[in-house]
Amino acid sequence: MPGTVLPPFPDDVPTVPLLIIDFELVKQGDAQEIDRLWKAATELGFWYLKNHGAEAEVNAMFDLSREAMALPLDEKMKFEQGDDGVSFGYKMKGGYATDETGAPDNAEFLNIAQDDTLAYPAVVHRTYPAPVGARMDSAVRPFALKAIEVSNVLLGALNARLGLPEGTLAAAHKLEEHSGSETRCIRNPKNQVVTSDKVALGAHTDFGSLSFLHNRLGGLQVFPPGVEEWKYVKPIPGHAVCNLGDAMTIFSGGILRSNLHRVVPPPKEQGTLDRWSLVHFTRPGYSVVLKPLDSALIADAVVKAPEGKYETGSTAGEWFGRRIANMRLNNRKGPETWHASRGTEHREVY
Ligand SMILES: O=C(O)CCC(=O)C(=O)O
Numbered sequence: 271m272p273g274t275v276l277p278p279f280p281d282d283v284p285t286v287p288l289l290i291i292d293f294e295l296v297k298q299g300d301a302q303e304i305d306r307l308w309k310a311a312t313e314l315g316f317w318y319l320k321n322h323g324a325e326a327e328v329n330a331m332f333d334l335s336r337e338a339m340a341l342p343l344d345e346k347m348k349f350e351q352g353d354d355g356v357s358f359g360y361k362m363k364g365g366y367a368t369d370e371t372g373a374p375d376n377a378e379f380l381n382i383a384q385d386d387t388l389a390y391p392a393v394v395h396r397t398y399p400a401p402v403g404a405r406m407d408s409a410v411r412p413f414a415l416k417a418i419e420v421s422n423v424l425l426g427a428l429n430a431r432l433g434l435p436e437g438t439l440a441a442a443h444k445l446e447e448h449s450g451s452e453t454r455c456i457r458n459p460k461n462q463v464v465t466s467d468k469v470a471l472g473a474h475t476d477f478g479s480l481s482f483l484h485n486r487l488g489g490l491q492v493f494p495p496g497v498e499e500w501k502y503v504k505p506i507p508g509h510a511v512c513n514l515g516d517a518m519t520i521f522s523g524g525i526l527r528s529n530l531h532r533v534v535p536p537p538k539e540q541g542t543l544d545r546w547s548l549v550h551f552t553r554p555g556y557s558v559v560l561k562p563l564d565s566a567l568i569a570d571a572v573v574k575a576p577e578g579k580y581e582t583g584s585t586a587g588e589w590f591g592r593r594i595a596n597m598r599l600n601n602r603k604g605p606e607t608w609h610a611s612r613g614t615e616h617r618e619v620y
């Protein structure tokens with residue numbers, strides 16, 4: 271937070287060395303930087319993004335987040351996301367399962383739909399706690415617009431490298447079509463007892479296309495392929511963390527990676543503070559069918575994969591709704607409910 275000195279991220283915990291991608295260079299079409307983005311997107315699906323130009327908007331969102339989360343729980347609960355597979359709104363901590371035993375999560379969310387943000391004061395999906403409207407012009411919309419720009423530039427670069435006709439990924443993410451795209455404010459409460467399996471947010475892959483994430487404290491961990499061990503992502507001031515979600519893995523026939531990640535209490539001294547986190551998720555339009563897109567490179571990857579692996583038979587709206595509804599502990603019947611919430615992370619065939 272501005273003006274707050276945070277305890278340092280410890281130097282004796284295992285971290286994953288993400289590539290640092292320069293947003294401005296990608297935007298200018300720098301071929302070498304786009305090669306590095308491609309390497310990050312295909313090998314791990316996670317990278318740092320510098321020069322994204324959204325720092326002021328991110329700070330304004332953290333201020334909003336503090337104000338909104340400080341409301342009494344019963345006020346926040348008036349905006350709860352509900353059990354129908356809709357993400358938008360407030361999610362109390364303990365609302366989601368983190369594993370097949372039904373262990374509850376420890377993360378409080380406020381999810382603001384991109385559609386509601388762009389249409390405000392008109393309501394597309396739902397309404398939000400009062401601080402969201404009060405800070406719509408100063409924080410919520412400016413942050414979403416920056417995130418949309420980042421997403422357009424990065425998806426545009428990946429579109430070209432996948433050999434797709436220009437505008438193919440853009441057409442799957444048209445702002446005019448309603449989607450599950452959203453901004454998420456997160457609080458993980460301080461001083462959690464750290465045990466080997468105590469997670470704030472269970473292991474998952476993201477549902478959509480691109481996540482633009484801002485962390486001040488550690489706690490995010492990824493499970494890199496071939497390493498098979500959880501590693502922290504060390505927050506770097508001014509750098510976002512970007513990662514790809516399931517939709518991009520499916521669209522690319524598995525060329526692009528949507529990696530497993532989770533959130534645990536911040537390491538060491540950092541665990542004495544509440545952990546605030548902010549994400550913008552770009553997700554395909556609700557009607558977009560999740561299946562491989564049409565390019566020679568993708569066709570080649572699909573031929574090498576088990577038959578039908580990337581034919582989900584789902585639209586993005588259905589995929590998203592299924593995953594959210596089945597994370598909800600209110601909907602839990604048994605381990606099968608958690609399994610039904612899974613995406614590309616735990617399935618051979620989707
Ligand atoms: O809080 C974080 O660092 C990550 C959150 C996350 O993975 C998510 O909301 O999908």
Ligand SMILES: [Fe+2]
Nearest residue numbers: 474475476531
């Ligand atoms: Fe995530």
